[in-house]
Structure formats: C-alpha cells, structure tokens
Amino acid sequence: xxxxxxxxxxxxxxxxxxxxxxxxxxxxxxxxxxxxxxxxxxxxxxxxxxxxxxxxxxxxxxxxxxxxxxxxxxxxxxxxxxxxxxxxxxxxxxxxxxxxxxxxxxxxxxxxxxxxxxxxxxxxxxxxxxxxxxxxxxxxxxxxxxxx
Amino acid sequence: xxxxxxxxxxxxxxxxxxxxxxxxxxxxxxxxxxxxxxxxxxxxxxxxxxxxxxxxxxxxxxxxxxxxxxxxxxxxxxxxxxxxxxxxxxxxxxxxxxxxxxxxxxxxxxxxxxxxxxxxxxxxxxxxxxxxxxxxxxxxxxxxxxxx
DNA sequence: TATTAAACCTATTGACTTACTAGGACAAGT
DNA sequence: ACTTGTCCTAGTAAGTCAATAGGTTTAATA
Numbered sequence: 001x002x003x004x005x006x007x008x009x010x011x012x013x014x015x016x017x018x019x020x021x022x023x024x025x026x027x028x029x030x031x032x033x034x035x036x037x038x039x040x041x042x043x044x045x046x047x048x049x050x051x052x053x054x055x056x057x058x059x060x061x062x063x064x065x066x067x068x069x070x071x072x073x074x075x076x077x078x079x080x081x082x083x084x085x086x087x088x089x090x091x092x093x094x095x096x097x098x099x100x101x102x103x104x105x106x107x108x109x110x111x112x113x114x115x116x117x118x119x120x121x122x123x124x125x126x127x128x129x130x131x132x133x134x135x136x137x138x139x140x141x142x143x144x145x146x147x148x
Numbered sequence: 149x150x151x152x153x154x155x156x157x158x159x160x161x162x163x164x165x166x167x168x169x170x171x172x173x174x175x176x177x178x179x180x181x182x183x184x185x186x187x188x189x190x191x192x193x194x195x196x197x198x199x200x201x202x203x204x205x206x207x208x209x210x211x212x213x214x215x216x217x218x219x220x221x222x223x224x225x226x227x228x229x230x231x232x233x234x235x236x237x238x239x240x241x242x243x244x245x246x247x248x249x250x251x252x253x254x255x256x257x258x259x260x261x262x263x264x265x266x267x268x269x270x271x272x273x274x275x276x277x278x279x280x281x282x283x284x285x286x287x288x289x290x291x292x293x294x295x296x
Numbered sequence: 297t298a299t300t301a302a303a304c305c306t307a308t309t310g311a312c313t314t315a316c317t318a319g320g321a322c323a324a325g326t
Numbered sequence: 327a328c329t330t331g332t333c334c335t336a337g338t339a340a341g342t343c344a345a346t347a348g349g350t351t352t353a354a355t356a
Contacts, residue, residue, distance in 0.1 A: 001264050118270050139249045
C-alpha cells in the first residue's frame with residue numbers, strides 16, 4: 001500500500017506525543033524532529049493538519065508544543081489517516097459518465113467501494129494507544145540493548 | 149483508496165475481454181476503446197502489462213486481439229492489481245534506518261504490513277468472473293432501458 | 297520588560313509520477 | 327500486396343510530493 005511520508009510521519013509524531021506528553025506536558029516539534037530524524041519544518045505542516053482535524057491541540061509560546069486533544073484510546077487510525085490524506089480511505093474514482101457501457105460504474109461499486117469499506121473497518125479498530133504502546137515497548141528494548 | 153487510471157482501465161479491459169471473447173474470438177484494442185471511451189493508444193500500454201503478467205494472450209495480425217490466458221474464475225483481483233501497480237498491495241515504506249527510535253519500524257510492522265495482508269486477503273477472494281458477470285448484467289439492463 | 301522559545305502562516309521549488317500522445321516496426325489473415 | 331491488428335520506444339504536459347524559506351504571533355521566564 002502506497003503511503004505518503006505525510007501520513008507516516010504524522011503517525012510517528014502522534015505516537016511520540018502520546019508517549020512524551022506525560023502529566024500534560026506539551027511536546028515540541030523540535031523534540032519530535034530530533035527523536036525521529038524528521039525535518040522540523042516539514043513536521044510543522046503535518047501537525048497543523050492534525051490540529052485542524054482536532055486530534056491535537058497546540059500551545060504557543062515558550063515551553064509550548066502539542067498535546068493530544070483526547071485520550072489516545074479514543075483516536076483511531078481512521079481519524080489519523082483521514083486527517084492527513086483523504087484519498088486513502090475514500091474513493092477518488094475516474095469519471096464514468098463517458099462510458100458507453102456501465103462497466104466503470106459497476107467496477108466502482110462492486111470493487112472499489114467495497115474495498116474502501118473493508119479497509120475502513122480495519123483502521124477503525126486500531127487505536128493510537130495500541131501503537132504507541134508497541135512503540136514504547138520496542139524503544140525501551142532498544143535502549144536496554146545500548147546500556148548493556 | 150487512490151487508484152490510477154491504469155489499474156481502473158485494466159480491469160475494465162479484462163472484463164470486456166472476458167465478456168466479448170466468446171468461442172475463442174480475440175478482442176481488439178479498438179473495440180475496447182470504443183465500447184468504454186478509453187484512448188486506444190493508452191490501452192496498448194495497459195494490455196501489454198497484463199500480457200507480461202500472463203493474464204492475457206495477444207494475437208497479432210488482422211482479426212487479432214487479446215484473449216484471457218486462463219478462465220476468468222482463475223484470475224483474481226490480486227493478480228490484476230499486482231500486474232498493473234505493484235505498490236498497491238505491497239509496502240513501499242519510508243526508510244527507517246535513520247530513526248533514533250524504532251518507531252518507524254514498529255509502525256511499518258504493526259500497521260502497514262498488517263493492512264497489506266488484510267487487503268490482499270480481500271482481493272484474492274474476488275475473481276474476474278464475478279465482476280464480469282456483474283458488468284454483463286448491468287450492461288444488458290442498460291440496453292433493455294434503451295429499447296423500451 | 298526584554299528575551300527567547302515555541303507555534304503559526306504563506307509561498308516557492310526540484311524531483312518525480314501520471315496520463316497520456318507519436319510514430320513507427322512487425323505479424324497474420326484476406 | 328494490403329489491411330488490420332499487436333508490439334515497441336520515445337517523448338511530454340500537467341500534476342503531486344516532499345520538502346525548504348522566511349517571516350509573524352504568542353506566551354513563559356529571567
């Protein structure tokens with residue numbers, strides 16, 4: 001499945017915020033950028049998109065940053081993916097009005113629409129909390145390796 | 149789900165061949181082009197890709213065209229989609245070697261890999277025969293409407 | 297209150313991909 | 327031979343992607 005860096009980085013940023021915003025502390029772009037080697041300037045755009053989708057809240061000024069807008073187990077991958085790339089989970093099909101047969105319409109309805117619904121079912125079941133937990137585990141195992 | 153015209157037209161072309169190649173008669177690009185208002189020159193490229201994936205066989209010369217390489221119920225959408233766009237059903241992820249955490253790897257494994265497998269399950273179950281049948285039905289209903 | 301650290305905003309750009317088009321070479325049936 | 331088709335190699339205009347650049351605004355803190 002082809003997925004843009006925007007979506008990929010957005011998920012990583014959210015997982016990072018979920019993990020690092022303990023006791024309400026805001027997580028800065030600079031921090032996320034350093035921890036995962038992602039361009040800070042690029043992250044800006046991504047976080048703004050996530051903010052507009054009401055998944056995170058920004059806090060301006062010194063010691064500012066981002067916090068989740070609601071608990072991580074209430075944020076699904078459906079929410080995240082849709083916030084960053086609307087084309088992934090919904091159809092953006094070719095025009096079928098010029099078709100002399102009704103093949104295009106039939107294929108859209110019988111294949112792509114069903115495939116989208118199927119995909120949506122999948123991503124609605126996965127929460128940010130689950131993936132953040134896996135990231136935390138994998139990362140602490142990593143650190144353990146380093147300090148042996 | 150974002151899908152290219154190449155994939156979309158490829159499916160329509162295959163459904164058309166499945167329906168119109170009765171008693172072994174080859175179906176020409178010109179015919180497919182007219183029936184569905186798709187550029188014949190563009191269709192060439194698409195059919196060549198389908199041929200290279202061994203889904204259809206080409207017959208050169210006058211009265212030439214294409215026939216399915218095997219029965220339509222032995223051709224799945226997994227075959228078709230993979231023939232036309234390898235990125236849809238397999239991962240083409242970002243590089244995770246520069247990540248200071250292991251988040252990228254974790255997200256790839258926990259999310260995208262699973263999503264790909266899930267999608268593959270879906271498209272492996274659908275055969276060209278089924279969709280061609282639906283296209284035939286929808287099309288004959290269309291014609292019925294015209295002749296009332 | 298000046299400084300500083302951060303989010304926020306608008307614009308631009310190079311590389312890449314998509315969706316075609318062009319022009320022919322080759323092959324087979326009539 | 328002639329026609330009808332596939333097969334093959336290029337090219338190209340438009341669009342998208344992945345960033346970069348340079349600023350403004352806001353809020354904590356020294």
